Amino acid sequence: MQVEFNNVNAVTKQITINVPVEIATKAWDKYLRKAAKDVAIPGFRKGKAPLNMVERMYSDTLLDYFLKDSVNDFFEAAVEEHQINYLLFPEVKDIKWEKGDEMIITVEIEHEPELTFVQLDNLSVPHHPVTIESEVDKYLEELRKENGRIIDVEEAQASDNVEVEITVEGIEEPLQANLFAGTEPPSRSFEDLVGAHTGDKLEAEFSGMMIKLISKNAKLNLDNETYYPCSLIVGGINRVVYPELDDEFAKDMEFEDMAAMRAKIEDDLRLKNEHQNNDVDNFAIISKLFVDNNFDLPMKTIDYLAKKEAEKSPYAQYRQYLEYQYKMQISQEMVTMYILNNLRKQVEMEVTDEMVEEYITHEAILADYTVEAYKEKNKEELASESYRDGVKNYFILRNIASTATFFVPEPEPQPEATETTETEGEEV
Secondary structure (H helix, E strand, C coil): CEEEEEEEECCEEEEEEEECHHHHHHHHHHHHHHHHCCCCCCCCCCCCCCHHHHHHHHHHHHHHHHHHHHHHHHHHHHHHHHCCCCEEEEEEEEEECCCCCCEEEEEEEECCCCCCCCCCCCCEEECCCCCHHHHHHHHHHHHHHHCCEEEECCECCCCCEEEEEEEECCCCCCEEEEEEECCCCCCCEEHHHCCCECCCEEEEEEEHHHHHHHHCCCCCCCCCCCEEEEEEEEEEEEEEECCCCCHHHHHHCCCCCHHHHHHHHHHHHHHHHHHHHHHHHHHHHHHHHHHHCCCCCCHHHHHHHHHHHHCCCCCHHHHHHHHHHHHHHHHHHHHHHHHHHHHHHHCCCCCCHHHHHHHHHHHHHHCCCCHHHHHHHCHHHHCCHHHHHHHHHHHHHHHHHHHCEEECCCCCCCCCCCCCCCCCCCCC
């Protein structure tokens, strides 16, 4: 088969496939014989009518199905013969064929961009390193939350957990459920509970999906999108209370004071923080390479993947927002993947056993594992080619980082608010 390629843009090609007459005719005859087995024509047993009669009576319908099937077969053959790499499925633009002629198929595909980086050495790279102070703050905050305690309260505030008995129109027995007072999270909260007391009765309208979630009963005969009138009787109200991060808290953790506790945590986190910033700098280099070598992304593929992910959400009202978020996420993942793929092609580097061990140590430190525990947990992955690609990615970026100059960018200036003054009684 003759195949012609035309670039639509950097990530899109139009492919014209010319299928020779004899191949197209042979495929049609084979399809016709197969279809004839299921065709009933008066005067003949099913599947026994002459092919020329079947073709004459059903050619329009059969031809439509034949062309749709043939596109897949001939495109796959062209892909194998010409080693065509593409994303997702081809978009069929046109099919032309009449019996006795060659078949001409026009499809459009999206593919990875091919990049040649204009500069890899001595880059000036903006970055935002993770400070050891922020990591200590984060660690202390997590520790504070771990030491929270639950207390019973009389009046609900935002974020309090409220036990309710909920009566839903159309359901005979009341349901036992748990809601959060306020607005977060949106699928499990009720704003009118703020200020409520035990024994209070409230009226509400909840979606079928929300009722199933808060009552932990997915088998209720309710439509997920329909809103149902509900009556709520407030039961127990409890609140999570967290300790203050002060010297008393430090003493409870067996430190002399908070300063001593912070110093010990900082010392424990220092090595991990250094490795975190290796990754921060690596991703900063990827962002810099994208800015300097700006390239197109396969937007049809991104739109398709984002839509498929958003459709998994049971909340139809959030799908448009989720689709937008998935587009951003998938785009970022593709930028990273394409830059790394092309760096591996452009930069000659042999991955040694020593490099693999160093990368394993790096990953183990980030995951808070010993090297031995990390190896045991990721035994199968360590033997894969993709893991060695990850090692190569890491060291290519570290080599680029060794000649780069990193800087923290100045914050964007905010536009100044303009003041308007009015003079009472003054005419213009």
